[in-house]
Amino acid sequence: MPRDIIILECTEAKAEGKPTSRYTSTRNKKSLNTPGRLEKVKYNPFLRRRTLHRELR
Template sequence: MPREIITLECTEAKAAGMPPSRYVTTRNKKSVRTPGRLEKVKFNHFMKKRTLHRETR
């Protein structure tokens, strides 16, 4: 299965002017479930709460 390495970056910290937290993960390139950018709710260590993280390109 072809998989690609992606980086997830916090969207809420970026808007608040704080340093964004980043996570590295993989995803299936040919998946029909995620045609656009991947979004997950992950823990942001700088804001000390769970926030939305979006795939960066």
């Protein structure tokens, strides 16, 4: 199976003392475009704004 299931966690919530939001997504294992951790801007309902979410390993 060439796609891998990953978890994206908010990077700004811990600094503000709020609960972190998590999303699940998929990524291509063999893609040369994303060799490191995947980062996406997603909505955090606890902070009520869009924040940067980074892949957990």
